[in-house]
Amino acid sequence: MKGRLSNKFNLVIRDYELTPKTTVVVGVSTGVDSMVLLTLLENLPRSKRPQIVIAHVNHKLRKQSEEEQAFIEAYAKEHHLKLEIEVWPVAKHPKTGIENAARKVRYNFFTRIAKQTGARFLFTAHHADDQAETFLLKLVRGGSLQQLKGIGARQLTEQTQIQRPLLNFSKIQIREFATLNHVKWYEDQTNADQNLARNRMRQEIVPRLKQENPQLLAHIQSYENQLQILMRATRQHAQELVQQLIEKDGFKTTLFLKFSLEWQDLVLQEIATKKLGAGQLTDAQRYEILQLLHNKQKPTGNIQISHQLVFMKNYQQFGFYLANELQKKSLETPDSMLKLNQWHEISGYGKVGVFEADELPQNLLDTSQVMKLSENQIEEPFSVEKSSPDENLRLKAGGHKVVRRVLMDAKVPIAQRESWPVLVDANHQPIWLLGIRKSWLKEPFDDQQKPYFIIWKTNNLEELN
Numbered sequence: 001m002k003g004r005l006s007n008k009f010n011l012v013i014r015d016y017e018l019t020p021k022t023t024v025v026v027g028v029s030t031g032v033d034s035m036v037l038l039t040l041l042e043n044l045p046r047s048k049r050p051q052i053v054i055a056h057v058n059h060k061l062r063k064q065s066e067e068e069q070a071f072i073e074a075y076a077k078e079h080h081l082k083l084e085i086e087v088w089p090v091a092k093h094p095k096t097g098i099e100n101a102a103r104k105v106r107y108n109f110f111t112r113i114a115k116q117t118g119a120r121f122l123f124t125a126h127h128a129d130d131q132a133e134t135f136l137l138k139l140v141r142g143g144s145l146q147q148l149k150g151i152g153a154r155q156l157t158e159q160t161q162i163q164r165p166l167l168n169f170s171k172i173q174i175r176e177f178a179t180l181n182h183v184k185w186y187e188d189q190t191n192a193d194q195n196l197a198r199n200r201m202r203q204e205i206v207p208r209l210k211q212e213n214p215q216l217l218a219h220i221q222s223y224e225n226q227l228q229i230l231m232r233a234t235r236q237h238a239q240e241l242v243q244q245l246i247e248k249d250g251f252k253t254t255l256f257l258k259f260s261l262e263w264q265d266l267v268l269q270e271i272a273t274k275k276l277g278a279g280q281l282t283d284a285q286r287y288e289i290l291q292l293l294h295n296k297q298k299p300t301g302n303i304q305i306s307h308q309l310v311f312m313k314n315y316q317q318f319g320f321y322l323a324n325e326l327q328k329k330s331l332e333t334p335d336s337m338l339k340l341n342q343w344h345e346i347s348g349y350g351k352v353g354v355f356e357a358d359e360l361p362q363n364l365l366d367t368s369q370v371m372k373l374s375e376n377q378i379e380e381p382f383s384v385e386k387s388s389p390d391e392n393l394r395l396k397a398g399g400h401k402v403v404r405r406v407l408m409d410a411k412v413p414i415a416q417r418e419s420w421p422v423l424v425d426a427n428h429q430p431i432w433l434l435g436i437r438k439s440w441l442k443e444p445f446d447d448q449q450k451p452y453f454i455i456w457k458t459n460n461l462e463e464l465n
């Protein structure tokens with residue numbers, strides 16, 4: 001093979017560790033790019049030359065389609081290569097969005113053939129100019145950074161591994177190689193007919209930018225690579241954080257709120273993408289959801305995402321739910337969860353309430369005991385749990401005392417020691433072994449912050465001292 005492209009290609013392809021036993025599917029449109037890719041693969045040194053399966057789609061989009069099909073049939077025969085053809089009948093063409101539909105047909109077909117033939121790779125002939133056009137088109141169109149990502153040199157799907165070994169070569173290099181080596185091809189007119197914006201980018205804008213800096217393609221490719229790495233790393237970390245949040249069929253609110261605002265945003269996007277598919281959550285919806293999650297005054301709330309999907313915050317959990325899942329969930333509010341400014345009965349023991357300063361109940365009898373806290377010390381919502389006798393209660397100056405001991409010292413009858421109620425906050429931080437012993441909290445009381453009053457009224461005061 002003449003020209004430098006061949007040597008460089010052999011270097012690129014080295015990483016794939018091809019052997020005569022490897023099967024690869026090559027998407028061949030009969031345009032210059034894919035014919036050059038095919039020629040390069042056919043001319044690899046014998047020990048590295050794979051079994052090639054040509055996959056061609058006759059899109060039936062123009063008259064030339066039939067000629068192209070006939071051309072590739074003749075080529076495959078002459079070169080003793082396996083060929084698979086998919087015809088996309090005109091009757092199945094949609095009225096709009098034909099380009100996207102054609103792409104779907106192509107990749108479904110490629111994937112099917114790769115599976116059927118046991119191929120390790122699927123090769124397409126995207127090149128550096130394709131990359132630059134795609135990147136610039138997306139940049140101009142606007143959208144998320146995720147979408148700005150251009151064409152990956154390597155793309156793993158569930159079924160196959162797509163490789164684009166020409167991505168670092170320019171159209172000029174590819175054409176030069178084709179001319180030098182007498183490669184035959186059909187001029188692709190699809191883009192000229194179908195995609196005006198891409199065409200303008202190809203014929204007017206990219207050439208102008210290349211005049212500004214001849215290194216344009218290399219620079220865009222470099223941005224693209226850097227972006228891909230960054231996005232992959234960010235996504236990996238966001239997925240790890242999501243794993244930490246999973247709890248039954250929802251996600252832990254309190255832990256989520258401990259992440260930095262930036263990670264909260266990315267984690268929310270990750271959760272939404274899993275449930276809804278990429279790009280389904282608008283910026284406004286994301287903002288609204290984050291506000292609800294941050295709003296301590298609203299321990300529960302719903303946000304309609306689409307007509308069948310709802311975002312729900314339910315005390316310590318949140319998630320995206322379908323209407324039928326939601327009905328079930330709304331019945332699940334734990335009994336032990338306290339509603340602010342309301343009494344909560346603990347049968348056989350007494351009642352407890354967490355009150356804000358201007359909601360304090362009138363006529364508090366002498367039997368009530370009060371613990372005053374500031375907002376920085378605790379995290380809503382509060383619940384009442386059964387204490388475990390072996391649990392430690394934090395005391396002043398870093399000390400601890402086991403609950404059993406605290407209850408014994410307070411002369412709590414043995415029958416009640418197994419499950420004396422303890423008030424905990426959203427982080428399961430024990431706050432008060434109710435009426436018996438207050439826990440020493442990590443944060444000091446701060447009178448600049450909003451105060452909370454926990455009021456406990458016992459049923460059996462005489463028995464406790």
Ligand SMILES: Nc1ncnc2c1ncn2[C@@H]1O[C@H](COP(=O)(O)OP(=O)(O)OP(=O)(O)O)[C@@H](O)[C@H]1O
Nearest residue numbers: 027028029033034055056057058103123124125126
């Ligand atoms: N009709 C076809 N049959 C087989 N392979 C094709 C066909 N059209 C395109 N391909 C493959 O896809 C590559 C990219 O083609 P093209 O640039 O026309 O598509 P695109 O729409 O810009 O890209 P993509 O389909 O990846 O979004 C080609 O180099 C070729 O490998």
